[in-house]
Amino acid sequence: MSCGSAPPQFDEAAGRLGRPYTASSGRTRPTTGFELTTLVRATGARPLRYFGPEHRRLIQLCAGGPLSVAELAAQLRLPVVVTKVVLCDLLDSGAVAVRAPARVGAGHGAVEREVxxxxLEGLRRRLPTRP
Structure with a gap:
């Protein structure tokens, strides 16, 4: 290996190899079925055991308000399945809470139409009209 080359566990485009595997402690299946749109928020409860940097980062991200699983995976730059495994750890420890996203006007056709x-009215007021 020459002085200027990266170590074998590092790929310039992908970053450090093996990180997702270590973030989830080798686990590849979450114990809870999260959707990409599942909303996650921090509860403020301290986890009872030590977690890695990805766990701590997830708690920090969720402290500002609920975020979707997809948003969290993007912020962590981890595969969604790894993010879900890490979230399972935090959910089991009580550090985060999850819920399905609310549906606007679900079951109320009149409300959906009104919204x-x-x-549409707001967009028409803000966007210039075509000549």
Whole structure:
């Protein structure tokens, strides 16, 4: 290996190899079924055991308000499945809480139409009209 080359466990495009595997302690299957749109928030409870840097980062991200699993995976730059495994650890320890996203106007056609019409009106006011 020459002085200027990266170590074998590092890839310039991908970053440090093996990180996702170590972040999830080698686990590849989450114990809870999260959707990409599942919202996660920090509870403020301290985990009872030591967690790695990815766990701590997830808690920090969720402290500002609920974020989706997809957003968290993107922020951590980890595969979604690894993020889900790490989230399972935090959920089991009580450090995070999860919920399905609320559906706007679910089951209320009139409400959905009203929301869409209001949105359309607002867009028409803000966007310039075509000649």
């Amino acid at each position: 869409l019409e209001t949105l």
